[in-house]
Amino acid sequence: MRVQRRRGDVVVVGLDAVGRDLLTSLAAQYDEVLHDDEGDDAVHDRLFPAAYRDDPDADDEFRRYTYEGLVDRKSANAGRIAASIAAAGDGRILLDPDAVGAWLPALTDLRLVIAERLGIRRDDDPVPDGQLGQVYRWLAELQARLVDAVDR
Amino acid sequence: MVDVAQLVEHWLVVPVVAGSSPVIHPTMSLAQPDEVLEERTLIEPDRAWSTVVWNDPVNLMTYVTHVFRTYFGYPRPEAERLMLLVHHEGRATVASGPREEMERHTEAMHEFGLWATVERV
Numbered sequence: 487m488r489v490q491r492r493r494g495d496v497v498v499v500g501l502d503a504v505g506r507d508l509l510t511s512l513a514a515q516y517d518e519v520l521h522d523d524e525g526d527d528a529v530h531d532r533l534f535p536a537a538y539r540d541d542p543d544a545d546d547e548f549r550r551y552t553y554e555g556l557v558d559r560k561s562a563n564a565g566r567i568a569a570s571i572a573a574a575g576d577g578r579i580l581l582d583p584d585a586v587g588a589w590l591p592a593l594t595d596l597r598l599v600i601a602e603r604l605g606i607r608r609d610d611d612p613v614p615d616g617q618l619g620q621v622y623r624w625l626a627e628l629q630a631r632l633v634d635a636v637d638r
Numbered sequence: 639m640v641d642v643a644q645l646v647e648h649w650l651v652v653p654v655v656a657g658s659s660p661v662i663h664p665t666m667s668l669a670q671p672d673e674v675l676e677e678r679t680l681i682e683p684d685r686a687w688s689t690v691v692w693n694d695p696v697n698l699m700t701y702v703t704h705v706f707r708t709y710f711g712y713p714r715p716e717a718e719r720l721m722l723l724v725h726h727e728g729r730a731t732v733a734s735g736p737r738e739e740m741e742r743h744t745e746a747m748h749e750f751g752l753w754a755t756v757e758r759v
Contacts, residue, residue, distance in 0.1 A: 533748075533751075534748060535748060535753050535754070535755075536755065537741065537744045537745075537748075537754070537755055537756050538755060538756055539755050539757075544756075548741060548744075548745075548756075552741075552745045552748075555745075556745065556748060556749055559749055560749065590701065590704070590750075591749060591750050591751050594696070594697060594701065594750065594751030594752075595751045597696050597751075598694075598696050598751055601695065601696045606695050606696065607695065608695055609693070609695045610695075611695060626698065629698060629701060630698055630700060630701075633698065633700045633701050633704050634700065636704070637700065637703075637704055637707075
């Protein structure tokens with residue numbers, strides 16, 4: 487995994503074929519989770535948390551006005567990951583600032599979904615050593631390097 | 639680094655439906671200079687509501703700082719101060735003003751994957 491910023495604010499992401507396939511697969515799965523109304527409530531609550539803690543009516547109204555738009559924009563971000571990778575073919579992935587702006591929230595949401603599946607709910611909950619735990623760490627590293635590249 | 643070589647076949651928790659290619663939309667830009675302007679103009683009359691960001695065990699500290707800088711337009715030191723408040727105190731008020739405005743910020747935070755709520759000041 488290599489992440490570098492180039493002139494013109496383009497970030498270059500070097501992933502091997504396995505990493506590209508993994509991320510493409512994860513983005514597609516995330517998109518399905520977004521559109522699965524019958525899915526895991528806990529996962530759903532992480533992606534669409536309550537805006538009002540003690541006012542269910544206000545929260546319902548907030549959701550009524552924001553939910554579909556949020557799903558659409560999160561879904562578009564997932565699509566942007568797949569599109570960036572597809573456009574790169576076997577080569578390096580080029581992300582302009584707009585693409586980075588789509589990747590970062592999507593990587594965050596992917597990690598939120600996986601964290602819920604792994605039972606990571608508090609700061610001191612350990613990341614399990616299994617494969618999903620490794621995917622979780624790998625996504626964190628990718629995201630950290632992307633943030634470093636654009637914030638430098 | 640994680641060796642992803644053996645991972646890709648094992649994490650198809652949700653099977654990918656053939657032909658369900660995601661729709662591509664123009665995505666939000668992280669830089670929103672209009673937001674900064676509005677932050678300045680709404681400072682006065684109505685501060686009855688606030689947007690609060692809460693700690694979670696997932697988000698990277700650098701990413702939270704990045705969001706506070708790019709979305710709210712906070713200078714890096716202020717963005718880092720707010721991020722550390724979230725990290726150590728469990729919450730930070732990142733904006734205050736009219737209710738509709740605070741709902742818009744909260745929606746934006748949810749889009750970034752941050753846990754935010756609208757609170758009465």
